[in-house]
């Protein structure tokens with residue numbers, strides 16, 4: 709049975725889950741584990757997550773907050789209860805800004821308000837806002853394609869750009885940008901009609917090393933995450949495909965947003981300090997068999 713227990717390291721407090729030990733006695737934790745875990749701490753850092761009102765973005769916001777970060781979100785819609793309860797649960801500061809990431813004006817206004825409210829602090833940015841359209845390649849029309857690229861590619865790129873400028877200006881020593889790509893940038897999604905979406909996520913993955921290279925001189929790392937099938941509003945439109953998605957994964961299930969949260973916290977934290985320009989696939993093995 710899985711137990712959870714806490715490690716206190718300096719001012720940092722961590723929750724570990726282990727199937728091996730039922731002990732919550734911190735004396736029994738080896739010092740090397742404590743020092744490793746301290747590298748996952750985001751205590752005192754400030755994060756911005758776009759698309760954080762629900763789904764994967766909300767899970768990322770919650771994971772970053774649990775690790776100690778203050779978290780702001782940009783979204784077109786008001787956040788779910790899971791965001792509103794973060795402050796009370798984790799004792800960090802949160803804020804929601806109504807922003808359409810596909811609009812340069814809205815993004816600039818959002819960043820302006822965020823900078824004022826958080827005294828220009830920013831260490832972590834997770835551009836996660838994204839949309840999909842279920843249409844055949846032969847019928848996909850220009851307007852829908854433009855809208856999709858406006859959010860998934862241009863919105864993500866310019867969020868990362870404004871975040872990087874803010875990180876350079878505030879001189880953070882812990883700058884980390886985690887772009888949200890997709891398994892759909894690695895393979896065609898067998899059950900869905902999403903050629904434009906695959907292309908948009910391919911763009912995210914392709915821009916990642918190039919941005920990483922340019923931001924390395926400022927000590928800002930840039931990586932991407934490619935989730936597989938995750939149970940969110942985006943995939944809720946395809947209930948008839950759930951069984952097929954389960955059988956496509958080596959582990960026989962689709963992911964909950966919390967299943968990909970850990971990869972985001974890892975990439976945001978000093979635990980991944982030697983990683984930049986990389987993509988981390990969290991897909992239950994779908995792309996590997």
Ligand SMILES: NC(=O)c1ccc[n+]([C@@H]2O[C@H](COP(=O)([O-])OP(=O)(O)OC[C@H]3O[C@@H](n4cnc5c(N)ncnc54)[C@H](O)[C@@H]3O)[C@@H](O)[C@H]2O)c1
Nearest residue numbers: 759763764783784808809837838890935937938940941942
């Ligand atoms: N669900 C999956 O299986 C899956 C798999 C791989 C990648 N992803 C990616 O993860 C990210 C989150 O997807 P999700 O599954 O949580 O979907 P979701 O629809 O539940 O959440 C997306 C969020 O982005 C917000 N958003 C959309 N357009 C926006 C805009 N223009 N400006 C600001 N906010 C906007 C939405 O309001 C919503 O809160 C997306 O980039 C998606 O492509 C999802």
